[in-house]
Amino acid sequence: MKTRVREYRAGCGITQEKLAETVGVRRETIIFLEKGKYNPSLRLAHHVARALGVGIEEIFSFDDE
Amino acid sequence: MKTKRTLVILAVTALVAALLMLWLRAYYVFLATVVGLLLLGHREVWSLIRYRRLPVMDERVRGNHVKAVRNAGVFFVIAAVLLMLVLSGDLLRNVLAARIVALLFLSVGAAYLFSYLYYDAAEPNLGQKALRCLKVFMITAGIAVAVFIASSILQNAIGGVLGIERRVFLFFAMVICPATVAVGLLGSVVVLCKGLIGNLRNKDEESEANENES
Numbered sequence: 244m245k246t247r248v249r250e251y252r253a254g255c256g257i258t259q260e261k262l263a264e265t266v267g268v269r270r271e272t273i274i275f276l277e278k279g280k281y282n283p284s285l286r287l288a289h290h291v292a293r294a295l296g297v298g299i300e301e302i303f304s305f306d307d308e
Numbered sequence: 309m310k311t312k313r314t315l316v317i318l319a320v321t322a323l324v325a326a327l328l329m330l331w332l333r334a335y336y337v338f339l340a341t342v343v344g345l346l347l348l349g350h351r352e353v354w355s356l357i358r359y360r361r362l363p364v365m366d367e368r369v370r371g372n373h374v375k376a377v378r379n380a381g382v383f384f385v386i387a388a389v390l391l392m393l394v395l396s397g398d399l400l401r402n403v404l405a406a407r408i409v410a411l412l413f414l415s416v417g418a419a420y421l422f423s424y425l426y427y428d429a430a431e432p433n434l435g436q437k438a439l440r441c442l443k444v445f446m447i448t449a450g451i452a453v454a455v456f457i458a459s460s461i462l463q464n465a466i467g468g469v470l471g472i473e474r475r476v477f478l479f480f481a482m483v484i485c486p487a488t489v490a491v492g493l494l495g496s497v498v499v500l501c502k503g504l505i506g507n508l509r510n511k512d513e514e515s516e517a518n519e520n521e522s
Contacts, residue, residue: 268366274432275368284367 245304249277251295266290315352315362318345347425369428376424383420412486416453419493423500430503442499449492456485 252262252273259273266287275281276291283291283303292299322345329338346353355363423446434442463477 263364267364269364269369271428271432272366272368275428278432281368287367 244279244282245306246276246279247302248273248291248295251297251302252277255295262291262294265294315349315356318349347421350425372424372428379420379424383417412453412456412489415489415493416449419449419496422497426500426504430500430506432503433506434499434503438499438502442496445492445495445499447492449489449496452485452488452492456481456489459485 252259257265259270259277263270263273267290268287272281276283285299288299288303292302295302322341326338326341329335329341351363355361431439459477459481463481466477
């Protein structure tokens with residue numbers, strides 16, 4: 244899974260801690276999300292996208308292979 | 309732990325159990341209970357002391373807990389079965405040998421628990437090289453445990469079927485494997501601790517940056 248969470252978060256000027264608090268997860272979860280090492284549920288992906296003010300498909304994308 | 313009530317119930321139960329163990333003069337069990345509970349609840353206790361609130365139980369943490377409980381159950385069942393198998397043979401009549409094997413299994417169990425509790429916090433701060441090292445150390449320890457089990461079974465099987473003793477298997481099971489496991493476990497724990505120290509530093513730097521921003 245490719246992710247652009249870090250890019251959009253930096254664009255919004257919010258910290259990992261703040262984003263974690265907004266979407267109701269731990270900071271470590273945001274770190275894993277940004278590194279693409281954790282596949283979030285649709286619910287969490289939706290919350291993150293909403294917190295960053297973009298659509299889900301803009302921040303999360305999957306490789307076909 | 310989802311709520312403060314759960315934490316309070318667990319803490320009170322643990323306190324009662326610990327006091328009962330003290331009353332029964334089972335000091336080792338008392339110590340193991342206290343250390344085990346502190347290990348399991350360290351995040352909650354730390355968060356309550358520092359932030360006055362419990363840490364969030366998100367979907368990733370919940371998933372990890374489920375996996376940890378399942379895998380730990382599987383591990384201890386397999387370990388118990390194998391230990392009983394080995395204990396039933398001739399290999400462990402020697403008291404020193406029994407101690408080495410017990411220590412080996414306990415170390416693997418402890419390292420397994422430790423890695424599950426702390427891997428999430430350590431992993432983001434470890435570079436590719438450190439992660440490769442961690443992988444090598446863990447594989448080394450795992451292979452050594454597998455060789456230990458195979459050697460123990462072979463020692464007993466050859467002794468029982470052919471009636472001859474093969475000291476090479478005994479040597480592997482009692483000297484080579486425990487030493488290799490010790491190296492693997494020690495290396496893994498050192499790498500994990502390195503990641504944890506990095507995590508603490510990052511948190512401090514980030515909180516300083518946040519304070520500066522505000």
